[in-house]
Amino acid sequence: MIEGLFIVLEGVDGAGTTTHTKRLQTTLSQRGLPVHATREPSDGPIGVMIRQVLSGRLVVPGIQGARPPSWSTMSLLFAADRADHVEAEIEPNLRDGVTVLSDRYYHSSIAYQTATSGGSTEVATWVREINKHARKPDLTLVLNIPPDVAAKRRAERSGGREIYDDLDLQRRLTQFYAEMDSYFPGERIVHLRSDRSADEVAADILHHVRVLRGEA
Ligand code: TYD
Secondary structure: OOOOOOEEOOOOOOOOOOHHHHHHHHHHOOOOOEEEEEOOOOOOOHHHHHHHOOOOOOOOHHHHHHHOOOOHHHHHHHHHHHHHHHHHHHHHHHHOOOEEEEOOOHHHHHHHHHHHHOOHHHHHHHHHHHOOOOOOOOOOEEOOHHHHHHHHHHHHOOOOOOOOOOOOHHHHHHEEEOOHHHHOOOOOOOEEEEEOHHHHHHHHHHHHHHHHOOOO
């Protein structure tokens, strides 16, 4: 049995990773390819807990009020969720010959947890270290978008605010994503501009997946 391909979509909040993961899943399955779409935080037990933290339902109580857990706690939670996600969902599908699409993966940890810690290289190195046993993607598609366009898209969509909504943080994340390749040596990473129509971006994504599959 030939293993499936593991493809990750990454970008700041509002870049369109969720939309394009779904679109790619539909397109590939219409072409007869077995495909499984997933996301991080995952839908496993640790991922569900992380979503409660992101929405503010789970906090660290303190004398001066409740706050979200620190970047180091978040890094470890995301890494634990990832280990569980790979073991329970990603690898079993790949072994069955199914192509797996993940809306976010360890690149998000290095981006978000480093940025919320103050952005030092030492933290980035540590976050990478605690994720080093996570399987490498065959292709990572990074959706790049100017921070103001992403902010407008976030404001237009439904759902409550999350702990990483801050505009200044999102600006730093935009910068990180634009320059992220040096943190992931040896990985196949493709950057795409996502401040275009969804159809144009989807066509571009499909092209890169076809190149990966040796079809284009
Ligand atoms: P989600 O509501 O799924 O955002 P979106 O649909 O816009 O991708 O929440 C994911 C949030 O979690 C997003 O703000 C990025 C953050 N995150 C991290 O901080 N570290 C990580 O390792 C991952 C996977 C996500």
